[in-house]
Amino acid sequence: MSSVAINRPAGFWKRLLTQRQLVLMSVPIVLYVILFTYVPLAGWTMAFQDFKPAKGFASPWVGWKWFQYLFSDDLFVTVMRNTLAMSFINLVFNFTFAIGLALLLNEVKNKWVKSLAQTISYLPHFLSWVVVAGLVSSMLASDGVFNVILKWLGIIKEPKVWLGEPKAFWWIVGFTNVWKEVGWNTIIYLAAISSIDPALYEAAQIDGCGRFSRMRHITLPGIKPTIVVLLIMNLGWIMESGFEIQYLLKNGMNQDYAQSIDIYVVTYGLRNGNYSLATAGGMFKSVVNIILLMTANWVSGKLGEEKLV
Amino acid sequence: MTLKLGRRRYLSAKAFLDEAVFGVAKALVLTSIILVTLYPFWNTIIVSFNQAIDTTRGGLYLWPRIWTITNFKSIWVSANVPHALSISVARALCSTVLNLFLTTMLAYALSRREFVLRRPLTIIVLLSMYVNAGLFPNYFLIKNLHLNGTFWVYVVPTLISAFNFIVIRTYIKTIPESLFESARIDGTSDFRIFISFVLPLCKPVLATVALFVAVGAWNAWFDTLLYNSNKTELFTLQYQLMALLQQSMSQSRSAADVNAAGMAANIAASMVTPVSIRAAGTIIATIPILVVYPFLQKYFVMGMNVGSIKE
Numbered sequence: 001m002s003s004v005a006i007n008r009p010a011g012f013w014k015r016l017l018t019q020r021q022l023v024l025m026s027v028p029i030v031l032y033v034i035l036f037t038y039v040p041l042a043g044w045t046m047a048f049q050d051f052k053p054a055k056g057f058a059s060p061w062v063g064w065k066w067f068q069y070l071f072s073d074d075l076f077v078t079v080m081r082n083t084l085a086m087s088f089i090n091l092v093f094n095f096t097f098a099i100g101l102a103l104l105l106n107e108v109k110n111k112w113v114k115s116l117a118q119t120i121s122y123l124p125h126f127l128s129w130v131v132v133a134g135l136v137s138s139m140l141a142s143d144g145v146f147n148v149i150l151k152w153l154g155i156i157k158e159p160k161v162w163l164g165e166p167k168a169f170w171w172i173v174g175f176t177n178v179w180k181e182v183g184w185n186t187i188i189y190l191a192a193i194s195s196i197d198p199a200l201y202e203a204a205q206i207d208g209c210g211r212f213s214r215m216r217h218i219t220l221p222g223i224k225p226t227i228v229v230l231l232i233m234n235l236g237w238i239m240e241s242g243f244e245i246q247y248l249l250k251n252g253m254n255q256d257y258a259q260s261i262d263i264y265v266v267t268y269g270l271r272n273g274n275y276s277l278a279t280a281g282g283m284f285k286s287v288v289n290i291i292l293l294m295t296a297n298w299v300s301g302k303l304g305e306e307k308l309v
Numbered sequence: 310m311t312l313k314l315g316r317r318r319y320l321s322a323k324a325f326l327d328e329a330v331f332g333v334a335k336a337l338v339l340t341s342i343i344l345v346t347l348y349p350f351w352n353t354i355i356v357s358f359n360q361a362i363d364t365t366r367g368g369l370y371l372w373p374r375i376w377t378i379t380n381f382k383s384i385w386v387s388a389n390v391p392h393a394l395s396i397s398v399a400r401a402l403c404s405t406v407l408n409l410f411l412t413t414m415l416a417y418a419l420s421r422r423e424f425v426l427r428r429p430l431t432i433i434v435l436l437s438m439y440v441n442a443g444l445f446p447n448y449f450l451i452k453n454l455h456l457n458g459t460f461w462v463y464v465v466p467t468l469i470s471a472f473n474f475i476v477i478r479t480y481i482k483t484i485p486e487s488l489f490e491s492a493r494i495d496g497t498s499d500f501r502i503f504i505s506f507v508l509p510l511c512k513p514v515l516a517t518v519a520l521f522v523a524v525g526a527w528n529a530w531f532d533t534l535l536y537n538s539n540k541t542e543l544f545t546l547q548y549q550l551m552a553l554l555q556q557s558m559s560q561s562r563s564a565a566d567v568n569a570a571g572m573a574a575n576i577a578a579s580m581v582t583p584v585s586i587r588a589a590g591t592i593i594a595t596i597p598i599l600v601v602y603p604f605l606q607k608y609f610v611m612g613m614n615v616g617s618i619k620e
Contacts, residue, residue: 012425015423015425016425016426019423019424019425019426021498021499021500022418022421022424022426022499023426024500025414025415025417025418025499025500025503026414026415026418026419026424026426026430027426027430029411029414029415029469030415030430030433030434032468032469033433033434033437033469034433035450036447036450036466037437037440037441037442038433038437038440039450040442040443040446040447040449040450041440041442041446042446043442043443043445043446043447043449043450044442044443044446046445046446046449101342104335104338104339107331107335108335108339113339117339117342117343118606119603119606120343120346120347121342121343121346122606123346123599123602124346126524126528126598126602127528127595127598128527128528128529128530128547128550128594129528130528130530130547130550130551130554130594131528131550131591131594131595133554134353134550134554134557134587134588134591135349135350135352135353135591136349137554137557137558138349138352138353138356138584138588139349139352143367143368145348145352145370148370163558179345179346183346187610210323210324210327211327211331243531244531247531248551248554248555251558251559262444265443265444265445266444269444269445269448270535275445278443278444278445279443279445279446282442282443282444282445282446283443285443286440286441286442286443289439289441290439290440293439
């Protein structure tokens, strides 16, 4: 009967008491979220200390030392360049390929072919990066298929070890991301396309519009709001270039182009035991992320689109 | 009238050509996409069933030359696959069951409009999507909770995700309120309503979220590296595969070195190479996903669309 009483105005504590089951069902879980998401923020103090695990949080304070070190470190500059370059390539590739594939799938009228194509293109999304990195490294090996095709096309004379080519690394990551996620990313565009009024297409057809002009003048404008929101939200994640694929594919030859900010953090923390510097790097990334996401969310709201929070 | 007809005929001829060219282009692009997606798997299957030393000769693209199951036998023993498999399955199961139960319970409680704590609790959960303290602050939390070196480090830190919460809550909101209303008037408690109405009604969305959670748990390896790298009995399949990947990549690099001869002798003695074992491992790690995934496809497409509606 407790919930029925809610309709009558009552004091906060009284209502809370009648809703004690809801409290029991939610508060412990939210406390869990606080423990695992918000409490670790206290660890950011490490960035302002000479943190030694033995001393814990009683380690000496050093102010902004590690941030000063960070911004004067040539490696950090390189790492920032790689992070931004890779996430920019990922962003551009993701959008163009996913929109292109969605438009193509939309033109496939045979239901069976369409669902087969979708099933196959969604599949790589469910594979682990370990598996994907293995597939990439065998495709790009010196006796791999990629070299065979390039040789057959006459583009190269001798097979190359592509993972040993520093300059190729960003593009390898970009195309690997496309391979893994392009099908998955079409889902949201296909949903947007399916909500476009079919009468528009019929009218255009009667007016003599060809396929491509229908795509350009009806489909693309129809999914524009979706594209804009996704683009803005993705710009908010520009500091995230991915971690696993770089970690798994990097080697001594390509590391100048492979190391992203996450790799920098792991390297300094795990290998060198410099937790303070690693935390400063991670903290810098998180703070920039939050600012970018807030801005993205605000812009998205200004444009009259859905907000995320 | 004649003019109009003529115009129409001209159009249909153009449209016909348009259609034909487009049809061919479409088929070509679609076929190449499917080939590019599937070939790496096919290649892996070939390598995994081909004799390892023969594979090092290269030129293996379409069909195995010397069939063998030695690669599978070898990884089965060397990576202790049965055990790693059981750890992977256990973590995927525990994560999925606990995730679904807790996230749905939270989503139901926070979907009740009259709940006085609804707004503050919802904000805390949603904001957690944007808050990330970073690798080492999280690492020290896990250490302080003494979760490292235990199986539970695979399950406990990832029980609630804000994204799954949004997906499930959005779905619960589509259930007509009247369904719960009568139960409430009968004096059924909220927990009972959750167990006997909400959970069964949410089956389609839970199938989606179950897929996301299970795949995420199945594919994870970095937590093993971070927290359990000295506990061989807690190694997961993906972690073993990661170790093989690193091994095979350093091998292919050093194979280019002068000591390739010594390496060849080494390989000849063991009859397997990291590349071939890795191929076999990849197949073993991928099969469960291939088996489960087609059955859940109709659900996850729906779940993705619900999730994208957000607020």
